[in-house]
Amino acid sequence: MSSVRPLFVVAGIGNGTGTGAATARLFAKSGYRVALISRGPEHLNKLAAELNQAGGEVAATFPLKDYTPASIKSAFASLKSHWPSSPLRVALFNAGYGIWKPFLDITEDEVRESIDTNIVAAFAFARAVLLEFTKLELETASEGGAAGDARKRGTLIFTGATAAIRGNTLTSAFAASKFGIRALSQSLAKEFGKQNIHVAHSIIDGNILTDRSKSHRNDASWEANQDARLDPDAIAKSYLHLVKQDSSAWTWEIDLRPAHEKW
Ligand SMILES: NC(=O)c1ccc[n+]([C@@H]2O[C@H](COP(=O)([O-])OP(=O)(O)OC[C@H]3O[C@@H](n4cnc5c(N)ncnc54)[C@H](OP(=O)(O)O)[C@@H]3O)[C@@H](O)[C@H]2O)c1
Incomplete structure (x- = not known):
């Protein structure tokens, strides 16, 4: 493995028990340096300490x-000066503002927060990432990341x-913005695919x-039934699979659900 590990960046870590943290753990184990972006310094530091203890200074x-474009831009500037020679190869926009309310109860502030966190922040994150990806040559196996010779820039x-x-019924503000992210990612997949940049959306x-x-939920039987809920570690494995997909056969979208779904 080369001494310059490729870089994985994730925005949205929460308290370290969800998809963002699980994906960071898996990519750290898979040969990446891991840049953690989140609003909560306490959980961030805890996760970074865990990863560094397990795998060296990764x-x-x-x-x-907050997830304003200015804050995201500044986080990427810090990240680049922290690891000036690590190529950014994988990025996960995982932050999400969920709001479930009857339409007539939703406030203007909640609509704005939904659009700002789910769409405007996703645009800013994608811009920072794509500015890096477009500067890179195709990844090679000697870099040590998961994509290896899959002929990708990122x-x-x-x-x-x-x-x-x-x-x-309760998703007008949430769905409007999650639809927006999907539209953004599909458009980016088309625009940047031609440069061997793989953009994927996960439902x-x-x-x-x-x-x-x-x-x-406070539902012990749901928690105990591994086939009834999505395990963040299993989602992370699907994300790693996306990264490994060859550029002759990749997907722009995956949908993941538990085996015992009810809808
Ligand atoms: N949990 C579910 O059942 C579920 C189902 C379907 C889809 N999703 C989506 O999956 C992604 C990951 O969610 P997760 O449940 O696995 O947890 P997670 O990995 O902890 O990620 C959710 C993140 O959203 C971020 N966030 C940004 N602004 C927020 C706000 N105003 N209010 C609350 N959170 C905010 C948080 O970021 P910070 O790190 O800055 O706190 C949090 O880490 C999200 O995009 C979510 O919409 C979740």
């Missing part, structure tokens, strides 16, 4: 106060939701097992 934290993944393809069609979903 992780660094880039806390931000892979950009967006975590979506059922609401990216289907609106429902998470079910509930992910996280601390937050455990406390919301």
Whole structure:
């Protein structure tokens, strides 16, 4: 393996029990340096310490106060000066503002927050990532990342939701913005595919097992049934699979759901 490890960046770590943290753990194990972007310094530091203890100095934290374009730009500037010679090869936009309310109860602020976190932030993140990817040559196996000789400059993944393809009774503000992310990622896949940049959208069609979903649902049988909920580690494996896909046969979208779905 080359001494310059490729770089994986993720925005959206939460308290370290969801998709963002699980994907960071898997990419750290798979030969990447891991840049962690999140609003919560405490959970960020805890996750970075865990990753560094397990794999040497592989992780660094880039806390931000919010997901405005200015904050995202500044996090990427810090990241580049922290690891000036590590090529950015994989990026995951995982931050999401979920809001489930009857349409007439939704406030203007909630609509704005949904659009700002889910769409405007995704644009800013994608811009920062694509500016880096377009400067790179195709990745080679000697770099040591998962894509190896898959003939890619980089892979950009967006975590979506059922609401990216289907609106429902309480999802007007959430679905409008998750549809937006899907539209963004599909457009980027078309525009940047020609430069061997793989852009993919992931429809998470079910509930992910996280601390937050455990406390919301308070349902021990759901937690215990591995076939009834999405395991963040299993989602991470699908993301790694996307990164490994060869440029002659890649997908711009995956949909993931538990075997025992009810809808
Ligand atoms: N949990 C589910 O059942 C489920 C189902 C379908 C889709 N999804 C999607 O999957 C992605 C990952 O979610 P996850 O549940 O696995 O947890 P997660 O990895 O912890 O990621 C969710 C992230 O959204 C970020 N976020 C940004 N602004 C937020 C706001 N105003 N309010 C709340 N969170 C905000 C948080 O970022 P910070 O790190 O800055 O706190 C948090 O880490 C999200 O995009 C979500 O929409 C989740």
